[in-house]
Structure formats: C-alpha cells, structure tokens
Amino acid sequence: MTDLVFLSLATVTIASSILALEARDLVYGAAALGIAFLGMAGLFFYLDAAYIGAFQIAVYIGAVVVLILFTVMLVGPQLGEPPLELKRLSLLAAILVSLLLGTAGAVSSASAFPGPDNCGSGCDLIGLSNALINQYGVQLEFLSLVLAAAVIGALTLAKTDRKTE
C-alpha cells in the first residue's frame, strides 16, 4: 500500500518545511529549508523525473540555499521576530485545513486517480529534450530575457556604494 520510501520522504519534507518557518535561529531555518528541498528532489526521483530532481538539487540547494545562508549570516543580528497574536490560531487553522483537504481529496478521488503504471519510453530524457527545444523554444527565449533582467537587476541592487559606507 503506502511505500516506506515515499512515507519517509514526505515526512522529512513536511517536517523540515515546518521547521524552516518555525526555527528560532534563521540559520537553522535555512538549513531546514535545504533539507525540505532535498526531500522534494527525492520525491521527484520517485516520480521518475530524475533530471528535474538533479535540477532541483543543483539550483535550490546548491545556489538558493547558499545565497539565503550568506544573506542570513550577513544581516543576522538585526533580525527580529515579534510575536503575533493570531499566530498559533492561524497555524492550527492552516495545518488542519490543509490536512483535511489533502485527506479528503485522497479518499474521495482514490478511484479517479489510479497509481501510475510503469513508464516505458515516456520517461526518456530524449523526449524532454525534444519538447524543451522544439516545442518550447520561444518560451526559452523569454526565460533567457528574464534571466538577463534578473542578473542586471540583482547586480544593480547589490552594488556597493562607497559613499554611504
């Protein structure tokens, strides 16, 4: 029925994403976020999307988490987290609602969505490559424009001004 590998991956992902938001120290939060991303990459491997899993590890953990850690360590002492009155209540509400939604969806539609069958040629990387280049070439160009804009924007924002320091 429920696979042990899936269960452990899901548990790790959910637990560490809660920890990422709730850990008092932001460095712990960033590390927990990294573990959540790793668990998500494991789920992608489980779903036969191995290339996406590698992409997820390289981009999210290799780059984004490192950047977050660096920024947290840089601005670290100035971080405040004042308590919010409705915090506990909304935590409970959000988790309960999502759990209810998830289980209700799982129960009601278990017959509508059967488990996937073995993937034959559909999981081939050649198909992914063909689709990316031939069908989505135009979208790729737009993505590269966004990437270029992001580099220029981030560099301009992070440019140190000698006069203010």
Place this chain on the structure above:
Amino acid sequence: MEPITSFFAVSVILLGIGIYGLTTKRNAIRILFSIELIYNAANLNIIAFARLSSPPLVTGQVLVLFTIALAAMEAAVGLAIVMLVSRLNVDIDLRKLTRLRG
C-alpha cells in the same frame, strides 16, 4: 507504486504551510521561504499529474524546469533587496519597512 493522490496530499500540506508562513511571518527572509515552499508544492503537483497520464507527459517536466528557474531568479532578486534594505534600515521586518514608499 504509491497512489498518485498521496503526492497531492503532500503538495496540499506544503501549500498550507507556505500560506501559513505568508500570513503570520513578518521577516522578509521567512516570507521568501514561504514563497519557495509554495513553488515547491506547485512543482510536485505538476510532476505528479504529468506522471499520471500514460504514457507520461514530458510537458509537465518542462513546465517545472521553467518554474524552478523563475523561483531561483525571484530568490536572487529578493535577497538582493533584503541586503539593500538591511543596509538602509536597521530592520527587515516588513511591517516596519516604510522607507521604500514612493
């Protein structure tokens, strides 16, 4: 193999955690965490749906590639803004941050 609904359950729970973070946190970096979690929930959902059809669709994987790329961009620009704000201001509490108002 796991029934595909289990992946939807994980995805929904992650979405709930992300929305919880967005609504209750005041720290800019934590809000960025929440946004990344919501992106991840969406990615898992897309991959699971793409895997569901037989033969599996590659379109879902291509879409997730684009999503991850955009999320990484968003994190880079967002953290550059956090750096800038922490240099201008003492605090990165978003509710006290009024210096960027035009």
Place this chain on the structure above:
Amino acid sequence: MGNPIIDLLTNTYFLEIVVFPGLTSIAILGALLGWLERKLTARVQLRIGPQYASPAGGILQMFADIIKLLFKEVTIPEGADTFFFIMAPVTALIIGAALLGLIPFAPGIQIANIQVGLPVFLAIVTLSPTLVLLAGWSANSKFPFIGGLRALFQQTAYEIPLWLSTLGVVMVAGTLSLTGIVQYQQNSGWLIVPQLLGALLFIITSTAEMERLPFDLPEAESEIMMGWQAEYPGPLFMLVQGPAFVKLYAFSALFTTLYLGGYLGPSPIPPILWFFAKTLLVIVLIMLFRSTFPRVRLDQLLRQGWTTLLTLSIINIIIAYFLVVGFPAI
C-alpha cells in the same frame, strides 16, 4: 533461504555498499591516499616522508595517525553551534560516499546506475560549499568563518566552468548516463582526444572544487591556519580530512570515466584493474599540482573563474558542437 545473516552478507547490494565501492574501501582508500600524498610531496621536495610505521615505506603511517587522532580529547570551542559543528563533517563524508556510488567501476559494479548520472554527480557536488559554510559559521571563531566564506566564493566561481567542461562530453557522447558514456568510448576511442580542452578545464576546475593547491584558499595553512578546519578537535578532524580524500578519489574516477575510457582496456587484465590504474594516474597528477604550484589570491581566482575559464569552456562547447554537427561521422 537459510540463515538471514549469511543471506545479508552475501547480498550483492550489501557487498557493494559496505565492502567494495562502499564504506570499507572508502576508509582504506582514504588512509592510503593520505600516505601516497605525503610520500609523493616529500619525494618532490627531496625529503623522505613517512618511513617508520611499516617496513614498506611507512605505508601504515596514516592508520597510526587515525588511531592517534581517535584517542584525542574532544573540545568544542566556546559559543560554538554544536549541532552543525558535528553534523557538517559527517554529512560531508556521506556526500563523498554518495559520489562514489554513481561511478561505474566495472561492468555491473555500480551502486546506482541511473540515466542522469552526470547531472546528479554534479548536483551532489554543489552541496559541499553549504556544509563548509555551516561548519565555518558554527565554530564561532574568526579563521573558520573566513575559510567558510572563501570556500563558498571559490566554489561558486568554479562550478559553472566545471559543468560546461563536462557538457562537451555529453554533446559528443549523446547521453547523461556514466555507463552510457563509457560504452560510447568503446566504439569511438577515448574522449580525451576530441575533448582535450575540456579535459584540461575539468582537471583545473575540479582541483578548485576539491580545495587543493593551488586553489586551497579555504584551508590555507600559511594564511588562515587551516581555515574552516581550524577548530576541529582530534576525532572530528579525522572526519573532516576524510571527505577530502574521498572527493579526490571520486573526481579522479569521474575524470577516468569521462575522458579516459573508464574501465575499458585490453582484455587479459580485468576491467577493474584498468579503472584503478587510470584513476591512480589522475590522482598522482593532481597530487603533483600540490607540490608544484603556488597558491593564488582570492580575487585573482574569482576573476579567472568568471572570465578565462568561462570563455575557454564556451570555446570547448563550440568545438564539441562542430565535432557533432559538422562531422557527424565522428
């Protein structure tokens, strides 16, 4: 079925993970590589090197060192973050072992034969700067923190040239699977011939990834006192040093797989010996860098990574492109 313990001990997966490419061989290889490095460096510098720990040129020196380090006292610095301080080296060792699991040592001897072996290898490599940064941050001391930051900058500057240098191999071989790349070379000859520039770039950038001289800025002894490893006490220092040798071995094995034909070789000698011979050759080459080149400066290193190496790796991609599209017979 019989005895479950005997079943477990003769299971192929158990043997692969615990005995051969796995745990035991990693520990022994780490120690032997440490000895080789000390002996080789000493010979280049006209010294003798370790000689007392056994009749055969002090080959047991590192085992003696390991026992010595295990008996030392564990002191954790004031104000250190104990969790990350201990978990970072342990996780780094596991990551090194995971890298070895992807390498095809011989036909059939490979823990994880996956279709995307090369990107997964490169993705796992990107995890290590995070751990080094956390290890340096956790010690609450100045030298480790500077070392951790240096490791972060250095690895971010060298990762992209590393990936682009392997991209040439992927273009020519047309697969991302490491086994597939070796099988391609069976028909076409070693890929170091059409991809000489890529191989050179791979050696340079992987030396920087491994934080070895001339790119050992994160642990420069003469500048920042072993950098991020400065505060580690005896047993933990051993754990910190281990992943360095495992990574050296894994990167040399990857170089052998990508460019030197992996386990391929004339038949009387078994494939696994061919693999070890080629890997040892690469390891010796990288170790000779250590006693040959002076250390570079951080800003020079970052500038070179983002300009020269990036340009060269793009030129390498163009070469590979014309090899594939211009002359499809090759």
Place this chain on the structure above:
Amino acid sequence: MVAQGIPEETGYILFLFAATIALVIVVRIVISPKDPRPTPEKRAPFESGQISSGAGRTRFIIQYYPYILMFVVYDVIAMFLFAWALNLRALGAAGTLPILVFMLVALPPLAYALHLANRRENW
C-alpha cells in the same frame, strides 16, 4: 537494479547513513577520553595564540557578494544546457538555434557584471 527513479537499495543506503552516525557516536564515547572539566582556556577560540577578542562571526567578505548572485542565475542556464546537449545529434543545427539565442541573451549581463568588477578593484 532499476534504470530510473529510486534505486531498490535505498533501504541499504538509509541503513548506511544511520550506521555511520551510530559508529561515529559509539567510537567517540568508547575511545576518546572523558573531558572532566573543560577549562575556559581549552574552549577558547583559536586566534594564533592571542587572547581572542570580539565576536567570532564578524569578519565578513562582502565585496564578492555579486559573484554569488551571478552564480544563482548562471547555474540555471548551465543546467538547461544539459537538456540540449544530450540530444544534439538528433536536434542538429536547426534545433540549436533556440539555445544559441538563449546563450547570446544571457551573455551581455555577464559582460556588465565583469565591467562592474573591473571598475572598482574589489567590487
């Protein structure tokens, strides 16, 4: 051995993970001497023999921060190139056009970044 997805031996890998950590902890408890009373001098951070002063996490190399920002973006680009490279033979010259434009658009920001780096000595 499966060609794709999670290998069957994941259980063994998890076992290896747990066993390594357990081994480290056991060896540390059994072999290393007990620290009866760590003196403050023993636990002081290392500072080349000087008495350490100030907070430990202060010295920060900030001037290379833009390199990390650039890494986040070019990381993504390099990963996209792998999806193109493995199928180059089938895609041929016609299929290369989108990726060529992709790379050409991505390169000018790099030139801008290096221009910034050149204009001041250390960013």
